[in-house]
Amino acid sequence: MHPYRSHTCGALSREHVGENVRLSGWVHRKRDHGGVLFVDLRDHYGITQIVADSDSAALPLLESVRVESVVTIEGVVKARNEATVNANLATGAIEVFAKAATVLSAAEELPMPVAGEQEYPEDIRLRYRFLDLRRETLHANIVTRTRIISDMRRRMEGAGFTEYSTPILTASSPEGARDFLVPSRIHAGKFYALPQAPQQYKQLLMVAGFDRYFQIAPCFRDEDPRADRLPGEFYQLDLEMSFVTQEEVWETMEPVIGGVFEAFAEGKPVTPVGQFPRIPYDEAMLKYGSDKPDLRNPLIITDVSHHFTQSGFGLFEKIVGGGGVVRAIPAPGTADKSRKFFDEMNDWARAEGHAGLGYVTRKGGEFGGPIAKNHGTEGMAALYAELGLGENDGLFFAAGKADQAAKLAGLARNRVAAQLGLVEEGTYKLCWIVDFPFYEWDEDNKKVEFSHNPFSMPQGGMDALTNQDPLTIKAFQYDLVCNGYEIASGSIRNQSPETMVKAFEIVGLTKADVEERFGGLYRAFQYGAPPHGGMAAGVDRIVMLLCGAQNLREITLFPMNQRAEDLLMGAPSPAEPKQLRELNIRVVEQPKG
Numbered sequence: 001m002h003p004y005r006s007h008t009c010g011a012l013s014r015e016h017v018g019e020n021v022r023l024s025g026w027v028h029r030k031r032d033h034g035g036v037l038f039v040d041l042r043d044h045y046g047i048t049q050i051v052a053d054s055d056s057a058a059l060p061l062l063e064s065v066r067v068e069s070v071v072t073i074e075g076v077v078k079a080r081n082e083a084t085v086n087a088n089l090a091t092g093a094i095e096v097f098a099k100a101a102t103v104l105s106a107a108e109e110l111p112m113p114v115a116g117e118q119e120y121p122e123d124i125r126l127r128y129r130f131l132d133l134r135r136e137t138l139h140a141n142i143v144t145r146t147r148i149i150s151d152m153r154r155r156m157e158g159a160g161f162t163e164y165s166t167p168i169l170t171a172s173s174p175e176g177a178r179d180f181l182v183p184s185r186i187h188a189g190k191f192y193a194l195p196q197a198p199q200q201y202k203q204l205l206m207v208a209g210f211d212r213y214f215q216i217a218p219c220f221r222d223e224d225p226r227a228d229r230l231p232g233e234f235y236q237l238d239l240e241m242s243f244v245t246q247e248e249v250w251e252t253m254e255p256v257i258g259g260v261f262e263a264f265a266e267g268k269p270v271t272p273v274g275q276f277p278r279i280p281y282d283e284a285m286l287k288y289g290s291d292k293p294d295l296r297n298p299l300i301i302t303d304v305s306h307h308f309t310q311s312g313f314g315l316f317e318k319i320v321g322g323g324g325v326v327r328a329i330p331a332p333g334t335a336d337k338s339r340k341f342f343d344e345m346n347d348w349a350r351a352e353g354h355a356g357l358g359y360v361t362r363k364g365g366e367f368g369g370p371i372a373k374n375h376g377t378e379g380m381a382a383l384y385a386e387l388g389l390g391e392n393d394g395l396f397f398a399a400g401k402a403d404q405a406a407k408l409a410g411l412a413r414n415r416v417a418a419q420l421g422l423v424e425e426g427t428y429k430l431c432w433i434v435d436f437p438f439y440e441w442d443e444d445n446k447k448v449e450f451s452h453n454p455f456s457m458p459q460g461g462m463d464a465l466t467n468q469d470p471l472t473i474k475a476f477q478y479d480l481v482c483n484g485y486e487i488a489s490g491s492i493r494n495q496s497p498e499t500m501v502k503a504f505e506i507v508g509l510t511k512a513d514v515e516e517r518f519g520g521l522y523r524a525f526q527y528g529a530p531p532h533g534g535m536a537a538g539v540d541r542i543v544m545l546l547c548g549a550q551n552l553r554e555i556t557l558f559p560m561n562q563r564a565e566d567l568l569m570g571a572p573s574p575a576e577p578k579q580l581r582e583l584n585i586r587v588v589e590q591p592k593g
Helices: 059-064 122-127 136-158 199-207 246-264 281-287 314-321 339-351 370-375 377-387 402-419 461-467 497-505 511-517 519-527 539-547 577-582
Strands: 020-032 037-043 046-052 070-079 094-105 181-183 191-193 212-221 232-242 278-280 325-331 358-363 366-368 394-400 430-434 439-442 447-450 477-482 485-492 532-538
Touching (some): 020 094, 046 059, 059 094, 136 212, 136 232, 136 246, 199 212, 199 519, 199 532, 232 246, 246 485, 246 539, 278 281, 281 430, 314 325, 314 394, 325 377, 339 358, 339 394, 339 402, 366 370, 377 394, 394 402, 477 532, 485 539, 511 519, 532 539
Parallel strands (some): 046 094
Antiparallel strands (some): 020 070, 037 046, 070 094, 181 191, 232 532, 325 394, 358 366, 358 394, 430 477, 439 447, 477 485, 485 532
16 A cells, blocks of 8 residues: 555545555544544545544644644544535545554644635735635635636637747837836846736747747736736736637637636626627726726716706706716616715715715606706706616716726716626626727827837738828737636737838937847848737636636735735745846945935
8 A cells, every 4th residue: 555545535435344554644623522533534526524532543633733734644444424524625424433543743823724615814824825815715715726728728729829929028119008028147237128018029929930939928017016916917818810800819718718717607697609799998998987898797888978068056067068977877766865975975986086976866756856956947857868777776877087087987887787786697798898998198298199019010000000000000909808808918919111111200219229128020021920819818817707706816836915015925025135246237235314
């Protein structure tokens, strides 16, 4: 028999009754029933109940050992009686009577519990992540993550893609988030950068003739952490295709991403492959107030500015007259809600930094609130008829500049739906957001900037760049969204060197700047570049959605905290003086205060 185990802790069943077995694992729980000790023994595969009584030589040792100690148990498999069968365990029909036990590694007193799923301070969980990872839900999430990535690889290979690995040490990119810089010892005063994404490399692979590339790629960005992105690093399913239109990218990737969701949704409904809605960016911002709409929410935002061009409600009339907009968010079936519900929504909007959230109440056909009083019953009735609202439906208003009103309306749409229980839980609704603006106005610097990916192809090509107002140009750019999260982003690329230079000139860069900053790509495009496009899907976000987690730290092995610190390994840490000298670096302390 193997020195540590004949079976895993998830393998035994009634067919093994009467067999002598050897199991090894962690002491998960102990229960003393007056001379009879029950021990749940856990390993990666499951839990087996161990029983020891006064007839067992293992009893004294098992009574004294702490939970989370690693032990080996030798014993005989016995059937549980029907009253004690645990249907929640794969091994719940049997137990092992311990004849001998050996402690392989004794555990100290635990800084946090492993058994159970109770909340515990994050700093403790991350400092003792090796204990945290033993907990059932987190352990299962990590296993699911691995299975999802394996499934992605299988589907990509089935779609004709080949996995290639791109460099980790690369050149700094002046676009996007901050780079993580790596000093060069050999080239004093110069730095490599960790890749924010394999964007340029995968385009170069298309120029090199590899046609269909993919990679589960690590990406590094020195940006502030948030719930849907981990600090430091994240992983994406990166891909690129040659000789394709954006429609072909969508048709190729819907079966991959949709298939992954269907495989791991555990029976929850998923938007069928081939039926992902394609929503233009402008429509998404109007109807949902977001370019990553949650389609489980049935509420639709409507622009009602034309109702207030001449209105007794002077504030809205002034906003519309000054070039602003008024957006309406329905609140169906709120006749039974008190005035407090509406006032609290207004207070919430102010706490979010907005001027406020106007509202109208309606009960049995009677309108209520200052807006309705000043706008008039006839005007409100016309507005309600246009929106298709009923006699017991309320209405909220977001007013101001178009971008500000859209943002507030989008946040209010989500909050109203959540408060009223309208969000369709237990389903995955996916959609494409298409036709993104190529450029946007940077108010702080008073200049035109790229709104998304500077390597995208502008719709209309060189003609659009030469003859159109830059802020009206759309890009062959698209995002894939699920339940309010952007889970993928991509585009058809600009493979013309002349068009590339013109696109960057509009944001203030010269041809010399393009040659210096994107020299590899720029040179490559002059030697025969195929039309190409692709996307990158966020592995971490997809896993988070499929695991039902609320935070990426719940699906990641060794994450950093919100201050971008690895509490387990103690990173970042100071470098030794010798290391700094070798790298020709001197640390300059920042002035205090």
